[in-house]
Amino acid sequence: MVLGTYKQITLGRSTDKEIQKISQDGGIVTALLTFALDEKLIDGAVVAGPSDEMWKPEATVALSSDEVMAAAGTKYTISPNNWVLKQAVRQYGLEKVGIVTIPCQTMGIRKMQSYPFGVRFLADKIALDIGICCTENFPFESLKTFISAKAGVDFDLVEKMDIGKGKFWVKTQDDLISFPIKETHGYEQNGCKVCLDLVSEMSDISTGSIGAPDKWSAIQVRTDIGETVFKQAVDAGAIELKPIDEGKFGLEMLTKLAKSKKEKAMKEIDRRKAMGLPVPYKGSSEKEDPLANV
């Protein structure tokens, strides 16, 4: 199962015009977090908020819809969201924390919940984990370098970045520049090369752009918690749905990309193991399903 276990898979987007304008894709993350805040399903959310530096996110505890909205949009560099979970619970005193996580962050949270060795009274305060799709991530200096070198754009002028249709897109006020995603290879962080998870398989609800038309999102509803929140958000009209296309530009594409990410990672995992390097995952000969995230 290259997309992990899910109860429901669908396309969706936020019905809020403001969210549609500022969000990366269908605004599912922002729609769900603001809805959960308004309905008091969560009393705060950890997001990759803005910092003093353009495009450099700062992991932030958002207490209001405005603060969640301020974090909308993808920043293609590291935002250590898990770090501020403790701040959310200890300093802000939150009892029900929402968080948005890329797959490897989801893994850190879930491991902590199953084995909270030194983490006291925090595991049960995570009320909602919204996972986002991730193929790879870049150190900030990498991002800056290839934006200026490959796209030839002044970093400060960038209005939006996106990955899609095999390309990295850079939007400025006047221009839309793209270059093949292949050309970013060598700039991604090394830990990503053994990552087996595209779709945040262990989140409550996961979402990404792959398999969805422009400004819509593909969504997988996974856990009981995820199902409850998602259903409420849809019933309340915060999110509108349409079925995902089963074909080449929909589910097929998502499955294909999840599979190829896993195959690539397995090759690297096997290669590293053969060299005697440590990897926390099993080699392909050590597991039943060679593509499982174990």
Added chain:
Amino acid sequence: MLAKIKEFLGMEAKPKELASKEEVEKVAEEKARPRIGYVHLSGCTGDMMSLSENYDILAELLTNMVEIVYGHTLADVWEMPEMDLVLVEGSVCLQDEHSVKELMEAREKAGLLVALGSCAATGCFTRYSRGGQQAQPNHESFVPIADLVKVDAAIPGCPPSPEIIAKVVVAVINGDMDYLQPMIDLVGYTEACGCDLQYKVVNQALCIGCGTCAMACQTRAITMTDGRPELNSARCVKCGICYIQCPRSWWPAEQINKDLGL
């Protein structure tokens, strides 16, 4: 080792649906009470306090389920009896003959010996001891108990969270060996340091900047700088928790999926 723990309490796997409290009560009715000892060496009592914070199961556990047969503050005995399980809190001071003797004796008289807390498991902050202080200037060398005796399982943490202690209790009751496996594996992790993140994760091309280590550190010795953990070694107590919680150190995927119902 596995069979030994499974035998402990003489319990077979039980249906998972039972909540921990019901589980504890049910077992309490059925089984002879295992005999537990608590050996307190060079630790701060934090581990015992953490254990005792499990109010919902503690009363049942102590009154009906286990029998505390040895422990300085817990049982009024001088002679160490035979025990099914002994929990050891604290590192052992090599110059303190009483501690060394008590640990050795515990190993002899206990079926299973568990290092509870990072002082027992990794030495934790007692690793910094250099002697030369009152009241015993020659008490200089504090080591994790696995340096002297065979340890069957370790539950590190400074202190371990009340939740992990409760989870271990429930797993032992259920004979859930899959859950306990990491505790058995961690016995070998006796030289812990915040710098393990650099050596064992960043240097090995594994770090992905998730921030879990910085969240887990109980002394806030770690900040995240440019997407990587940065250690303030003056704050590090060498408990090992940052590396243990890192998703790139070991990866219990099956357990997580089970816990999430996936």
